[in-house]
Amino acid sequence: MTASAPQSPCPTLVAWLGYGGLIPFVALAAASWLDPAHVATWVPGLLAYGAVILSFVGALHWAFAMTHPQLQDAPKHALYLWSVVPSLLGWLALMMVPKAGALLLIAGLLAHYRQDLRLARVISLPVWFLPLRLRLTVVACLCLAVVFVTAR
Template identity: 60%
Template sequence: MNDLGPPSTPVLPHSVAWLGYGGLLPFVGLALALLADPGHGLLWQQALLAYGAVILSFVGALHWAFAMLLPGLTPAQAQGRYVWSVVPALLAWPAVLLPPGAAVPLLVAGFVAHYLQDRALAARAALPGWYLPLRLRLTSVASLALLAALLAPSR
């Protein structure tokens, strides 16, 4: 049985919920660590930004899979998904090298842009009904946690 169900399935599968929301734990935990332990703020900040970059790269790969597997995409639409799928990694990579004041907006913009790409894809392809609401929640929490990285001491 396919855990994802047919494209019209509105119910979020348990395994997807556990994995998706579980992936937020480092975001939330590191943001809380920044607030609770300012003495190690630079370490928590660096860890949070690195995790954000890794996850932004990961979500980009979703569109590579969509390009390969979604029925009904035209060749041009599939090509667009392949191209987009590498953009998040190209945004995430310099973010780990930039100062937080530049890295945070870059990562947050990458997550928001990816969500907008998800919405555009959902308008022309059959995605599960739970996908966009889940992506919005994950994007929102990840972005808010990344914004907390700006609260770290600047020593």
């Protein structure tokens, strides 16, 4: 099977929603950097948003498992199982001290992108999907890395 089927560029709405979803990451990272007096507010908000987004990207694999008829049972079951891991990682990250939580969220986002790459070897994905996911993942991870500088 191919990694991706030839298709049009990223739909405008998808691009707006994807890049718009980075606004809370960038705003909270900038706020925690520029407003150290309120870092105790900004960092938990950044971590919470990271956990929510990690859960969201996990749900994509659940949707792929449900909707791709070319998947056999074993790969489909693996997708269902993996799809809940990001939510569990996000939940655990919220119970940790901020730096450890940020590290777990970064690791979770990177691991999920790796799973996206593996998925692309099994099913056809739109050509824009992996490049978009990479850009969104990199920015989210960089914003979460700000926690290492700002959190006490």
